[in-house]
Amino acid sequence: MTENDVCLDIIHAQFNELVEHYQGLSLHEDQPGRWIVRGDLTFRAEYNGVEMAGTFSVLITLPDDYPASPPKICETGEQIPREADFHVYPTTGNFCLGAQIEVRRKFAQNPDLLHFVKDQVVHFLYALVYRSWFGKMPWGELSHSGKGILEYYNELFHVSGHKPTLHLLLALHDRVFHRTWMCPCGSGRKLRKCHGPQLKELVAHCTPEDVLSDMKTILDYVSPKNTNADARQP
Ligand SMILES: [Zn+2]
Ligand SMILES: [Zn+2]
Numbered sequence: 001m002t003e004n005d006v007c008l009d010i011i012h013a014q015f016n017e018l019v020e021h022y023q024g025l026s027l028h029e030d031q032p033g034r035w036i037v038r039g040d041l042t043f044r045a046e047y048n049g050v051e052m053a054g055t056f057s058v059l060i061t062l063p064d065d066y067p068a069s070p071p072k073i074c075e076t077g078e079q080i081p082r083e084a085d086f087h088v089y090p091t092t093g094n095f096c097l098g099a100q101i102e103v104r105r106k107f108a109q110n111p112d113l114l115h116f117v118k119d120q121v122v123h124f125l126y127a128l129v130y131r132s133w134f135g136k137m138p139w140g141e142l143s144h145s146g147k148g149i150l151e152y153y154n155e156l157f158h159v160s161g162h163k164p165t166l167h168l169l170l171a172l173h174d175r176v177f178h179r180t181w182m183c184p185c186g187s188g189r190k191l192r193k194c195h196g197p198q199l200k201e202l203v204a205h206c207t208p209e210d211v212l213s214d215m216k217t218i219l220d221y222v223s224p225k226n227t228n229a230d231a232r233q234p
Contacts (some may be wrong), residue, residue, distance in 0.1 A: 006102070010067060011035055014114070016112040020230075021114060035062045037113065038076070046128045047138055052129040056080070059119075060113070070107035073097075076115055080128060095124055099152040099214065105205040146221025149214050157195060159185055162222045166215060172199050173211040 015027040015037060024040035037060040046055040057077035063069045074093035082088045087096040097103045097120050118150055131140040144176040167184035171177065183194035190196075 007066070011062065014067075018113040018117060022117060025058075025060075030061075033064070035066070036060060036177065037062075037071075041117070041121070041125070043122045043125055045122050047130075050130070050138070052126050052133070056125060060117075062070060067111040070103050070111075070120075071113070071116055073096045085130075086128065095121070097121070097124055099149050100210045101202065101206040101214070102152065102156075104210070105202075108205060139233060146217050150218050150221060153214070153218070157185065157187065157198070162218055168195055169211055169215045169218075171195075172202055172206070173208050175203055175208070200229060 006210045012027070013101040015025075017035070019027075022041055022043075024042055025037050026039050028036050028038065030036045038058065041058045042053075042055040044051065046052075056075050056079060058073055060071045060073045060074050062071050072092075072094050074095060075088070076093075080086050080088055082090045082093055088094070089096060090233070103120065107116060111117075124178055127137050127139070138171050150162055150165060152219065153169065154160055157165060157168055159165055159168070167186065171184045177191055177196050177199055179190070179192040183189050183191045183196070185195050187194050191199075
């Protein structure tokens, strides 16, 4: 059996599990070797006693290295506006499920289609339906793009402002952590007593390219050229 057959078995088994819960979906080989799941995703979910339900036409694309990397999902029925307010990327229509590192981290805990849909996609759709009813997101939602990515990392690292986060991300990108170094966050403590353990844990959940791309997004956002003046002192 080749590596490819093993992957195919995994995809088929995962799809069968998924379709037991979400009957409207089907599995296709879109191009040779590229697998997609598409159809109507009907969900019902409850958060803080408020139930929301809906049906969305979706397209889930499995990356070449699946299940090492999480799938991407977009909506095909044009029910959701493709704009930042709705956390949908305008060009691709892909859902913005959060910072890429967070999507990977969640997916790595249960790397299968059912958990991806149940935990990440339904969470996202619940918020959208809630928003259409009440005009706001049901939970503390991060801003989209640069501001949101910065807020995400500030929260993750428990720091404020963009400098400590950028220094920590640079260390994460380089992937070299000497225990005796001073922590790049600027706390004045040794790496091993500060962000060292967290950075080591994060290495497994991001590629250097992911980190670089998030750093660029943050740099663009805090750059003086950016007219969002409030952006510079989050
Ligand atoms: Zn977003
Ligand atoms: Zn630190």
